[in-house]
Amino acid sequence: MPQLPDRITLGTRGSPLAMLQTHEVRNKLTAAHPGLTVEIVEISVAGDRIQDRALAEVGGKGLFTKELDKAILDGRCDAAVHSMKDVETWLADGISLTCVLEREDVRDVFLSPKAATLMELPEGARLGTSSLRRKAQILAKRPDLEVVLFRGNVQTRLRKLDEGVADGTLLALAGLNRLDMAHVATEVLSPDFLLPAVAQGAIGVTVGAARDDLATLFAPLNHPESESRVLMERAFLDVMDGTCHTPIAGLSEIHGDRFAFRGLVAREDGTRVLETACDGPLDQAETLVRGVAQALKQEMGDRFFD
């Protein structure tokens, strides 16, 4: 067993949600290792600085993780805390995912001062989102809505809603729960209505791949069921497209030693939505999920997005 460090530094984005998630990791670490000192350092990431363009347009999820990876490789921090839904499926060379914490609620919520449910929004209302996944699935059900670009952290989006920039918006319930702000949600959307993003609601920690001491240190924080779900959903994304340039969703469940998975790919304008599903023994999950993803790609053909 490697000699465990008595102090470590956690790197994080600076948004209030990222900070809360990092405090959760610190609390769990010090509970598992009394006497451990955990320092938190804020790393500025491009995804938080660029606010006026859609994520897909400016470089995708890498914007949130690249600088945290670099901070680990440069030795500015030992480990980095991530929302797993923002982490590309290909980790940088020398970086490994060391644990996945117990997953929060996977669902999205609708927020609006104008309507009690998304389906009750008035004809032609403006829905603020920059997520291609949310845009495509909602336009499939409400093609009359006008989708307007909406980025920024939870607080910024709520302010924009207040200012009337849009009539409604969508957020992950996990983030609101962590911020203790679930009461601002107007409607919790079932995954049957809006399939969540791969790994939505899951926090993961990355470390330098050679740091066996950190692997041991973080092991008690790992939640095996959450980890299995995140890994099989990421296997789907990996086959489909590991970036965030296409509207893709995926959600798994585990019951005992069996899993069930649902995945979806759509055209941004919602005019085509293709779904897939599979289930089986948990130890075959990643293989079976990759199989249905390959079949879905076949079904999409070359011109799906044209």
Ligand SMILES: NCc1[nH]cc(CCC(=O)O)c1CC(=O)O
């Ligand atoms: N892309 C931004 C992002 N990354 C993680 C969360 C929420 C928390 C989570 O899903 O773990 C959010 C905000 C949102 O989509 O509402």
